[in-house]
Amino acid sequence: MQPFNELLRVIKGEFFRSGGAKIFMLNTKPLTAALSGLLMMIAFSGLIAQQEAGVTCLSVDANGNVAVNWTPPAAGAADFSHYEVFYSISPQVAFTSIANNLVPYALNSFTHNSNLALTNDYYYYVQAWYTNAAGSLYSVSSDTLSTIYLDADPAQNICANCDSAAYLEWNEPWLPVGTNTENLEYQIWIDYPTGAWELLATVPFGTNEYIHYVYNCIPVTMNFFIQLATPNGCEFVSNEEGDQFSDNVFPHTGLIEKLEMNADADVLVQWEHDSSSEIAGYVVYRCIGNGTDSIGFVDSAPWQFLDFLANEDTANEYKIAAYDACKNRDTSNCYLSSYLDPPNYVLCDTTISLQWNAYGGWENSPSYYLVYKAFEDSDDFASAQLNIIDTVYSSDYTDFNIQYLGYNIYRIEAIDTITDYRAFTNYVLADVRVDPLTPPENLELKWATVQAPGEVEVMVGMTPTFESFRYEWQRFEPTTDSWEELFVQDLSAAFEFPFIDKQRATDVFSYTYRVVVSSSCGLKVATTNVGKTIALTGTTDQTRLVNTLLWNPYLDWKDGVDVYRIYRRLKNEPFELIHEMNGGSRLFYEDDISELIESDGEFIYCIEAVEKTDGSRSPYTSKSNEISLSVDPIVWIPNTIVIGGYNDVFKPVISYALVEEYYLSIFSKWGDHIFETHDVEEGWDGYMDNRPVQEGVYNYYFMVKDGRGRAIDRFGYIIVLNNN
Numbered sequence: 001m002q003p004f005n006e007l008l009r010v011i012k013g014e015f016f017r018s019g020g021a022k023i024f025m026l027n028t029k030p031l032t033a034a035l036s037g038l039l040m041m042i043a044f045s046g047l048i049a050q051q052e053a054g055v056t057c058l059s060v061d062a063n064g065n066v067a068v069n070w071t072p073p074a075a076g077a078a079d080f081s082h083y084e085v086f087y088s089i090s091p092q093v094a095f096t097s098i099a100n101n102l103v104p105y106a107l108n109s110f111t112h113n114s115n116l117a118l119t120n121d122y123y124y125y126v127q128a129w130y131t132n133a134a135g136s137l138y139s140v141s142s143d144t145l146s147t148i149y150l151d152a153d154p155a156q157n158i159c160a161n162c163d164s165a166a167y168l169e170w171n172e173p174w175l176p177v178g179t180n181t182e183n184l185e186y187q188i189w190i191d192y193p194t195g196a197w198e199l200l201a202t203v204p205f206g207t208n209e210y211i212h213y214v215y216n217c218i219p220v221t222m223n224f225f226i227q228l229a230t231p232n233g234c235e236f237v238s239n240e241e242g243d244q245f246s247d248n249v250f251p252h253t254g255l256i257e258k259l260e261m262n263a264d265a266d267v268l269v270q271w272e273h274d275s276s277s278e279i280a281g282y283v284v285y286r287c288i289g290n291g292t293d294s295i296g297f298v299d300s301a302p303w304q305f306l307d308f309l310a311n312e313d314t315a316n317e318y319k320i321a322a323y324d325a326c327k328n329r330d331t332s333n334c335y336l337s338s339y340l341d342p343p344n345y346v347l348c349d350t351t352i353s354l355q356w357n358a359y360g361g362w363e364n365s366p367s368y369y370l371v372y373k374a375f376e377d378s379d380d381f382a383s384a385q386l387n388i389i390d391t392v393y394s395s396d397y398t399d400f401n402i403q404y405l406g407y408n409i410y411r412i413e414a415i416d417t418i419t420d421y422r423a424f425t426n427y428v429l430a431d432v433r434v435d436p437l438t439p440p441e442n443l444e445l446k447w448a449t450v451q452a453p454g455e456v457e458v459m460v461g462m463t464p465t466f467e468s469f470r471y472e473w474q475r476f477e478p479t480t481d482s483w484e485e486l487f488v489q490d491l492s493a494a495f496e497f498p499f500i501d502k503q504r505a506t507d508v509f510s511y512t513y514r515v516v517v518s519s520s521c522g523l524k525v526a527t528t529n530v531g532k533t534i535a536l537t538g539t540t541d542q543t544r545l546v547n548t549l550l551w552n553p554y555l556d557w558k559d560g561v562d563v564y565r566i567y568r569r570l571k572n573e574p575f576e577l578i579h580e581m582n583g584g585s586r587l588f589y590e591d592d593i594s595e596l597i598e599s600d601g602e603f604i605y606c607i608e609a610v611e612k613t614d615g616s617r618s619p620y621t622s623k624s625n626e627i628s629l630s631v632d633p634i635v636w637i638p639n640t641i642v643i644g645g646y647n648d649v650f651k652p653v654i655s656y657a658l659v660e661e662y663y664l665s666i667f668s669k670w671g672d673h674i675f676e677t678h679d680v681e682e683g684w685d686g687y688m689d690n691r692p693v694q695e696g697v698y699n700y701y702f703m704v705k706d707g708r709g710r711a712i713d714r715f716g717y718i719i720v721l722n723n724n
Contacts, residue, residue: 048140050075053083053126055142056176057234060225064115066147068124069234070108073140077105081129081137085110088123091144095125118239121149121171146174148238152224154245155211161330163248164219166212170226172205173236180231181205188212191223191242200224215278217326219246250330251279253322254303258423259337259361263381265312265426267337270304271320278324286310287317287334312426315339315357336360338395338425340412345430348521350437352399352408352430359414362421366414368393373410375403381427384409404435436519439526440465444558446496448513448531449622450506456533460515461496468492469517469525473499476512476530483514506625510535510552530556534624536607540631545594547603547629551587554609554622562612562619566591569604571707583612593631601631601656602707630707633657637702637716643686644723651683652702657712661705666698666718674698686720695722 054071061067068085083102086095099110116122123146127139150170155162168188175181184205189197190212203210205228214222223242229235254272261267269284281299285292286307296305310316315338321331338359343352359366369392374384386409390397402408412425440462451457458473468490474483487499504511511533517526532555539548554561561583567575568591579589593603606626611619636653652664659680666675666684674693675684686692698720703713 051128051130051140053128053140053142054176055124055126055145056232057230057236058122058124058145058147058173059235059237060117060147060239061237062240064118064239066112066114066117066122066124068110068112068126070126070142072105072108073128079130079132080105081131083107083110084127084129084139085112086125086127087112089116089120091123095123117147117149118241119149121147121173123147123174143177144174145176146171148173148226148228148236150224150226150238150241152222152241153243159211161249161252162211164245165214165249166222166224166243166245168210168212168224168226168241170208170238172208173228175230175236176232184228184230187227187229189225189227191240192220197225213247213249214245215247215325216245217247219244221245247278247324247326248328249324250328251277251322251324253282253320253330253332255363255419255421256318256320256332256335256361257419257421259316259318259335259359260424261310261312261316261337261339261426263384263427265310267307267310267316267318268304269307269318269320270302273301273303277322279322280325281323283321283323283329285319285321285331285334287319292319292334335362338412338414338423340410340425340428342428343410343430345408345432347434348436348519348523350400350402350523352402352410354397354399354410354412354428356395356412356425358395359423361414361423362416362419364416364418367417368415369395369397370413370415371397371399371410372413373399373408376407376409379407379409379429379431381409381429384427386411402430402432402437404432404438406433408432434467436467436521437523437525439517440469443517443526443528445513445515445528445531447620447622448511448533450533450625451500451623453625454502454504454506456501456504456506456511456513458499458501458513458515458531459496460499460528462491462494464493464495466492468520470520471497472516472518473501474514474516475501476514486513506533506535507627508535512555529558531622532556534607534609534622536605536624536627538605538627538629540629542632545592545631547591547593547605547631549589549591549605549607549627551607551624553583553587557611557620559612559614561609563610565608565610567606567608570596570599571602571604575604575606583609597634597655599656600658600707601633602628603630604628628708631656633704633706633712635702635704635712635714637700637714638718639716640719640721641684641686642721642723643692645721649683649685650700650718651681652704652714654680654704656707658705658707658709661703661709661711663701663703665701667701668698669696680704686722692722692724693720695720 051073053073056069059067084097085099086097088095098112123144125144126142129137129139148170152166152168154164155167158167185202187202188200188210190200191197221242222245223240225240226238227235252274254274256271258270281297283294284296284305286295298305315336317334317336319332319334321329323329338356340356345352370388371390372386373389374386376384408430411427414423443462446459446461448458471489471491473487475486477484512530514530515528519525534551534554536551563583564581565577566579566589568578569575604626607624609622613619634655641647641650662678662680664677667673674688697717699717701715703711705711
């Protein structure tokens with residue numbers, strides 16, 4: 001009997017498969033008879049396929065009874081004998097007949113009355129029996145189908161935080177061969193809370209489990225079944241399964257988004273809220289040591305808490321716990337805010353160092369930190385206008401750009417680029433209302449001027465200050481190409497302060513000066529403009545009677561030199577302004593002295609530079625050294641006088657000489673002294689003892705001094721004639 005069935009399955013090309021099996025059976029004929037009928041069966045294989053009952057679905061009722069549904073064979077009632085129904089706990093276990101001789105042909109269902117389906121899934125197929133021409137019975141089996149077995153229990157450890165949620169699990173039923181499962185869905189039905197069945201959810205075919213979260217605080221009974229509608233219109237229905245369930249599932253506590261301290265040193269705790277979960281509120285804890293203190297409850301948006309009692313001198317640590325209506329609570333870990341230490345700034349520091357602990361309020365470490373800064377007149381954090389000054393990847397920062405005469409205010413913001421979370425630290429400030437690096441206002445070197453031979457006065461001016469600054473006068477040394485310290489003075493409440501540089505060769509060299517200002521911290525804070533003295537030189541042209549003056553420019557007023565004034569004086573007389581030149585002119589001048597023949601021949605000059613200003617104050621001036629230019633005396637001595645004639649007095653004509661030192665003597669060729677005088681206006685008239693001398697040749701001696709006091713003398717003769 002069995003080999004014949006196998007042959008039939010070969011003929012039809014159908015063996016055991018994952019979704020079912022076909023079994024063919026012969027009733028009374030011996031094996032040889034079955035083999036003799038093989039050719040006939042091959043010939044009528046198409047007819048046999050049409051003699052198959054088409055099992056469509058299996059449905060389990062509340063008592064575990066299984067309704068087997070099929071469609072009658074397509075071949076019709078001809079030769080039909082009856083139906084027989086088989087079941088088994090597994091396709092690998094022998095099937096048991098549970099109903100035979102089921103008629104009529106139009107019959108399409110059978111209910112297997114048993115509670116076995118309440119504890120396992122079961123497999124069924126239907127045989128259609130026929131009478132052949134020889135009067136023997138043979139059968140054609142349907143596809144093997146299985147029931148859906150549902151198990152519903154408290155989830156417990158099946159999933160995280162499930163506890164007594166309803167965990168539904170079912171097998172995938174064997175469906176009719178060729179069933180398209182692409183769009184099939186399981187319907188999950190529940191009997192709660194109304195006492196009537198309601199559709200709970202649908203899941204796609206291939207899904208064999210479902211977690212139903214419950215929200216009742218007291219355990220109650222809930223029942224479930226699974227339903228699967230197939231394309232042929234028939235529905236698989238599982239057993240009904242239930243248990244007692246209550247809400248022991250704690251709601252999910254969202255991540256803390258930020259822990260940050262505001263301008264009033266209150267800490268804001270802000271977190272994610274899952275609006276889809278059954279969250280009734282949150283408990284906020286402050287973590288202290290190994291313990292926690294409950295500090296508040298939040299049961300409505302915004303989902304945040306402001307801790308008015310936070311420790312303003314350190315980082316603060318918090319955790320939150322979401323709770324539901326059943327008081328199930330999910331507690332987060334303790335998370336640490338970021339605290340920016342107050343900077344240890346002291347006067348004279350040139351930088352401000354910032355340090356903070358790494359922000360510990362997120363699952364991820366911060367991607368980076370933004371450094372914010374404000375410079376304000378007051379220490380009010382709330383009004384500080386913060387701006388980003390840098391991005392750092394560590395928990396420290398050095399500000400090299402200190403701003404003085406106010407408050408440098410800082411705050412750090414942690415950034416997590418993965419979640420886009422951001423959180424600020426507290427505010428801190430550095431009190432830098434005193435600026436050790438700001439020099440006195442209106443600091444300038446007013447002038448460097450030659451005030452006496454070999455002496456230079458250097459004058460520095462400033463606005464008086466309360467803080468004392470150190471002023472260092474320096475002179476540039478061309479030989480070493482460096483600045484040499486001359487004098488150091490600590491000053492505060494002063495408008496100006498002079499320094500006299502002595503024993504300088506001011507008639508030869510020009511000297512350059514500056515003043516370097518240092519703070520009380522010993523740091524250089526400013527350098528004045530330079531002051532370069534004027535060195536005046538000159539030459540005398542004896543032939544042209546012109547004195548030529550040359551000088552270097554004065555340096556270095558802000559707007560330069562307006563004019564150079566040229567002063568000249570004669571011995572024992574004051575200087576007089578003889579010329580004024582534009583500051584941009586060539587720095588030389590020719591003084592025509594041909595009209596000054598009555599002078600002693602010595603001319604003293606000085607140059608004065610005058611600052612160019614806007615007229616708001618008197619200009620500064622700087623004088624050069626004085627130079628003396630001497631013209632040799634010019635003497636004209638007549639060689640003849642005529643007593644009683646036109647030229648009757650012997651008197652030298654003298655220019656550019658010291659006439660106060662004049663001497664004239666007349667004597668004969670034998671050495672007799674005839675005449676002498678010290679008066680340049682007195683001449684010899686050719687008389688001796690009131691009588692005219694004899695005509696002839698007489699000798700003279702003449703002496704006069706130039707403007708520098710050098711003696712100029714002459715010896716010569718004079719011819720005396722008498723016209724009387």
